[in-house]
Amino acid sequence: MSFINIFYLKGRRFKKCWTWLLLFLSAIFIIHFISPLSYTNRCQTKQSIIRDWSIITVDNENEFQSNNFSLISDSFLASRRQFMKEEIRHVAFLKVHKTGSSTVTSIIQRFGWERRLNFILPASSPNLISQNESITTNNILHIDKDETFDILCSHVIYDKKAFQKYLPKDTVFIGIVRDPFDQFVSSVYYYKYRWNVPYLARLPIRYPIKYLLENPSQYEPKILQSSFTKSRMSVDFGLPQELFHTTDKNKILPYLRKIHSEFKLVMIKEYFDESLILLRRILNWNMIDILYIIKNTSKYVPLRGYRDRYLHKQHSFLDYCLYNFFVRIFWKRVRQQGEDFHAEVSYFRQLRSAVEDFCSEVMKKSALHAQVFEAKENEFHSYIVINKEYCILLSMDEVEFSNKLKWRQFPHLRPIGNQNKRPRKRW
Incomplete structure (x- = not known):
């Protein structure tokens, strides 16, 4: 109790010092707790280049099995035309x-x-x-x-x-x-x-x-x-x-x-x-x-x-x-190119890295469910979806792809017995 009294007397005696100390502590509080929130809000309003992307687990796997990538629907193509020229x-x-x-x-x-x-x-x-x-x-x-x-x-x-x-x-x-x-x-x-x-x-x-x-x-x-x-x-x-x-x-x-x-x-x-x-x-x-x-x-x-x-x-x-x-x-x-060029490059690198990680996981034999990578429409691209079939295409090297193209353009050149051969996985 006596210690508190002494502390209080010293506080009255050094009123100016206590005032400056309180101002200093208030400034620290504002810098560390209030400013970051307002700065984040400004970033979110001024710089909206990074959109959420997600990986969806699909219950009905057959819906997404198609050689022509049925995930790329008419609505997707219509959306893309709004973004880009032909x-x-x-x-x-x-x-x-x-x-x-x-x-x-x-x-x-x-x-x-x-x-x-x-x-x-x-x-x-x-x-x-x-x-x-x-x-x-x-x-x-x-x-x-x-x-x-x-x-x-x-x-x-x-x-x-x-x-x-x-x-x-x-x-x-x-x-x-x-x-x-x-x-x-x-x-x-x-x-x-x-x-x-x-x-x-x-x-x-x-x-x-x-x-x-x-x-x-x-x-x-x-x-x-x-x-x-x-x-x-x-x-x-x-x-x-x-x-x-x-x-x-x-x-x-x-x-x-x-x-x-x-x-x-x-x-x-x-x-x-x-x-x-x-x-x-x-x-x-x-x-x-x-x-x-x-x-x-x-x-x-x-x-x-x-x-x-x-x-x-x-x-x-x-x-x-x-x-x-x-x-x-x-x-x-x-x-x-304009101010948005480097922002687009930065976004592309993050998107590419995320897609590569997704494909690496979905190509593993332990994957039990069909999964789809989804990137929402933003100022750089229209709606994007990627499934396992697309990951297979991404993973193919040029020689594999050249043969794939050759066999489709010239079916008579396809070696006998390779009709059902799946592309080699390179991971």
Whole structure:
């Protein structure tokens, strides 16, 4: 009791101190308890880009079993038309080696499969029309005369006249590039260890990059189109032979401008999701159409030295010109998109991650009930639903999908006994 009296007397004696202490405590209370609530409310009113998505357990599994994805109903299509202009279905994607093009190819294949579009398909390989020439009569499978091709997304050398000979006039041309040195390193390891390409197989197991860059004439093929490691991106873009032997940018630049005028978009591998959002906006596709699971990647730790990048720039100078040119074009395009572009990219990454987690779970054999992933309509997409069948399509690699497309377009080419074979699961 006496302690309380002393405390009270001191409080009266130091009235100003107690007043300041109370104000300080009040400020802390406001900052920690009241301000966050008001800030959250402001965020909810001003920034509504992230919508709820959910996973629905379906009692009647038969309702959702359909090869044509009956979940995508007429009401869904009507909703989508309110969001977007008419989607572009005639697409030529230049599949550039080791640039993330397998993932883009799988996206385009899925888009065409759902709409029963006709693909230009290789005559003798699942995904390679030609490594050293453009489209010819002999290297593709031909459809009936009363039909037309809609999509191209297999490996082939770019040539505008050859492409236009087989594709409609309104076809949109899309390409992709990657940091030249990273593309080179990926090619060395992929084609040496996975495909055992002869000229790369001769490289020492340890430091193959170093040996190749220090002695290119000893290892590189004499025919430029036979190489996977010398300016391969420029080869795939069909740049003239004389440009591979010059460093004169005044000679190179006109051809790069020509490519720019012919391609609606050249994607950048290092900014893959940003590239896909640009692709979606250009082609007027829905966000479900660009969802993906990364394809054809290798886990390795490349052995490379500090001089390797310098030597590679001398080895593949044209690829650096190509890449730097289109990176500048890319970011100029991004700056023209408006304030909501980066918000859409952020939302897409979260949605894609959630879909990948859902598919990983629903593909497990222990799943007892049919489940559906649902994303509500928002400012970036119309209503989205994904079931197990769609997850199977997402998980398929380009070779599996190429065979699937080939067997539907050309049933007589389907191997006997594979009619009921389900796609291989890759998880």
